[in-house]
Amino acid sequence: MTQTSERTQQQAVATDGLRVTGVRKSYGPVPVLRDVDLAVPAGALTAVVGRSGCGKTTLLRLIAGFDRPDAGTVTIDGRPVAGPAGVLSPEARRIGYVTQEGNLFPHLTVAANIAFGLPRRARRARGRVLELLELIGLDAGHAKRYPHELSGGQQQRVALARALAPEPGILLLDEPFSSLDVELRESTRRAVADALAAAGTTTVLVTHDQTEALSLATRVAVMRDGRIVQEASPAELYRHPVDRGVAAFVGDVVVLPATVCGGVAQCALGGLPVAAPAAEGPATVLLRPEQIALDGGDDGVPAHVVDVEYYGHDAVVRLTLGAACQVTARCPGYALPAVGAQVRLAVRGEVGVETGLG
Template sequence: MSIPAQSASRETRRRSNVTFASRLVFEDIRHSYHGKETLFGISLAAEPGEVLCLLGPSGSGKTTLLRIAAGLEAQSHGRIVIDGRDVAGPKDFLPPEKRGVGLVFQDFALFPHMTVLENVRFGLTALSSREAVAEAGMALERVGLSHYAEKYPHALSGGEQQRVALARALAPRPGVLLMDEPFSGLDSRLKDAIRTDTLAILKESRATVIVVTHDAEEAMRMADRIALLRDGRLVQQGTPEELYRRPVNLFAAGFFSEINEFGGAVKAGMVATPLGSASASGIGEGRAVSVAVRLSDVDVGPAGGSAPARILSRRFLGVVEFVTLAVPGMEEPICARIRADRLPAGVDDVSISVAPEDILVFEKAS
C-alpha cells in the first residue's frame, strides 16, 4: 500500500552524510538565444550550505541561469566559478558531470523502465556495482523510501517521485544542488508537507542549493536568500524579510504581495495618497512617484474614521475576506484583505486607514 508523502517522518529517514558544500558564483553572465539577449550581466553568488531561490515570472531568465550553472547551456559572456575554479568561461567549459552539481528537474526525469533503486544508483558511475547499490540504498533511506526500492516510478505518487529524484541527485553527494521548479507539478494539498520535508533533507545534506521558482511564498518558505529576476536582469537580492519589507521598486513590491497602486508627486518631502501621507525621503521635490499599499495593510473599520469608504463587494475566503471599496475622489476602487469576522454582515459604509510606514513610495522610472 502506498504511503502518503507527508507521512514520511524524519524518524524513519537516515540522516544524510555530510556534503562539503561549494560556493557557486555567477559573474557578469550574459546569454542570447537566436540573436536575442535573454540575460543581461547577472552577478550573484550562492554561499556554501545556503538555499538560494531564483525567483521571477515566466521569461525572467531564472531557468536559463540554472541551466548555465549546470552546464546544460553556455553563456555568451561571463564566468561560472565553483570553489574558486572556473567551470564555464572564456577558456573553460566543464560538462555537467564534471562540475560536482546535482540536478532535480521539474518533471523529475525518472527512467520508467528502471526500478526506484536503479534510478537512484544511475549516476554513481565512479563506484563499483556493490558500492553504488549501497550508496543508493542510503540515499533512499534519507528520503524515507527504502521500502520502495524495487518498485517502478509509475507505482509512486507525485510526491514520492519527487523524493526519488531528490535521492538520485543527492546520492553522489554534490557540493551544489540545482532544482528547477521542483514542486510545481504536485498536488497543492500535499505541496506544503513535501516542501517542508524536502527542506529538512537539504539542510541535513548541507549542500549548497539553488532553487528556481515563480512562487514568492514558496521562495520565502525555503530560501536563506532570494534573487528576484525580471526580463533577464537581477532586480534585487537579499533575505526574504529584506525583499518583503524593503522592496527596491514597484515590481518587487507587487511580486511579494497584492498591492493597491497610486500615483503622486513629492511636496515638501511628502507624498499625499488617498490613504494618507507618506515620507518621500531621498526623492527630489516635484518628482513623480508610484505608491504601493499592500491589501493586508489596509485597515477597514466602522464608519466615522478619517477616510470614509463604501463597500462595493466582499468575498469570504475562509480566514480572510476580500473587500473592494469605493473611496471619494478616486476613480478606481481600493482592495483590502481583512479578518473574516472584522465587519458585521450587511455593512456598507466604513472607514479605512493605513499606517504611514506601510505606504511604499518609489520614484517613477524615467
C-alpha cells in the first residue's frame, strides 16, 4: 500500500475531530478558563478569537497537553486525551503545533526541518518532503536552503510543513502570522489555508485578528473572560452577534437606543426589522456601518455629513441626525459625499438588538 493511500485511510477513520467539554483551568486563585465547550469537526478550521488575557493560549496548551485541565475533558478523534480517567502526554496525542515565531532549526536545511518529526527511516525518503513543499506552495529548489535564506512568510510555510509531516490528528496554530507585515501576512495565511484544506487537517487557529479569523475559518469561537460567549460561522457571527461586546470585537458597530415592538426596532434611523425574536420594550440596536446607505431617497432619514475618512476602496463617513445623535456609515470609495452635505439615510437588512437596555 502506498503512503498516500495509507494517509487517505487514516483520515477516513479519524472523523470525530476535536471536542472540549466543560474545561476549567486556574493558576493559583485566578480562574483562566471557565467551563469551556468547543467542537471542531474533522477536517475543519475553527478560529478562537479574543482579547489578550481571555484564555486563548491556555486553551491551546490544554489541547496540546502542555498543561492539565482542572476539570472537563479533551477528546481527539473519539479518544479521550485529558479528563478524569487520566492525561495523555503531548507526544502521544498526534498534535502539530505552529507558533508565531515558527521556531525552525537554524542549522538545518528546509528539507531537514520538514523531515525532523518523521521516523528516522522516513527522513531519508525525499518524496514526503517534496510532497509537502508542493502543498505549501514552495518549489523543490527551497529544500536545500536554510531558514535565514527564506522570507518570514516562507519560514512560516516551512513550519507548517514540518507540523504536517507526521500527519497529526489535530493542528494547533498560535498567532502564526502576527509577526509578518500586512502584505506578507495576507499572502501567507491564504497559502496556509489552501494547504490545510488540501491536507484535510483538523485545525484550531488562535488569533486576536478578527479579519484573519473571519476570512480563514469555517467556524469562529469568541472568548471573553475565560468563556466562549459565541461560536458560529463567520457570516452568522458578524451579522448576528449575541451582544455588543462580540459585535464590536469582530467589526465596527453602530449602537443606538431603540424601542422594540412587533419585530421592529424604532430608533433615530427609523423602524428597522429585527434579525431574531426579541422582547418588546427598551432596547439597543446593533448594526454595521455598511448597512447605512447615504442614498435613502425621499423616505430616508435626513443627516448632515461632518467628516469623511477615505481609504481608497471605501470610506468611513460620520453623520449627525439632529443635535444629539451621531452615526458612522461606510460607503464605496467612488461615491464620496462632501463634508457639509445633506444626505438621506436608509438601513439595508435586519439589525441585532440587546433588549431591556436604554
